[in-house]
Every structure is written in structure tokens, then in C-alpha cells.
Amino acid sequence: MLQYVLFLNRPLSPHLTIYMPQLSSLSSIWHRLSGIFVLIFLILEFNFINSVFSCGIQNSILGLNIAYEIKRILLILSLSIFIYHSLSGIRYLIWDLGFFLHQNYLFNFILFVSCILILVLFSNLFI
Secondary structure, three states, rough: OOOHHHOOEEEEEOOHHOOOOOOEEEEHHHHHHHHHHHHHHHHHHHHHHHHHHHHHHHOOOOHOOHHHHHHHHHHHHHHHHHHHHHHHHHHHHHHOOOOOOOOOHHHHHHHHHHHHHHHHHHHHHHO
């Protein structure tokens, strides 16, 4: 067996570098990263609200001279990450109930299309 493996010039045991990343593992990683970002955004938002009520608006984030376009881009980015995290969480709840377990690619496609549609809807309504 060892001579056969050496003849084919293959490693004795598989390594992580030879595996293709799976869609479900990538979506799980992105769900966790988006959850961390949502948590950081909520902490910063509570800090902002606290600074507005305690010190006045001059000492808060709105007092900074950041261009309106940059504020809008940051708002759209945080809104898109929040929408992705929410819909991905609903997808995991549906999978935990045992539905659509074998339609992984279809469910991820529906997730990304619905994220884009909801983001366009919210960005046109509120931003």
C-alpha cells in the first residue's frame, strides 16, 4: 500500500489544502462573522445613544465631519450584513426543523437573492 501511494506521489493522509471548501461550511463561517459584526455594531450604537443623551449631540458621532456618502455606505453595509445574518439564521432554524436539508445550493441561492432584494427595498425606503 505504501509503495502504491509513493508511486502516485500522493500524501499518506489528506490535508486541508486538498479539500474544496463546501458551500455549507462557508455559509456557516459567514453567518458567525456577520453575527460578530452585528454585535459590534449594536455595542457601538448603544454607545452612540448613550453619548447623545449624556453629553449632547456635539460630542457624539454625528458631530464628526464625515461625508454623507461615507455615512450612507456604512449604513448600507451594516444593513446588508444584518439582513444576511437574519435570513441565514432563519435558514438554520429551518434546517434544524429538518426541512430542505438536501437542497443546500437552492436554499443558499434563495438566501442571497432575497438578501439583495430586501437590501434594495430597505435602501430605497429608508436611506
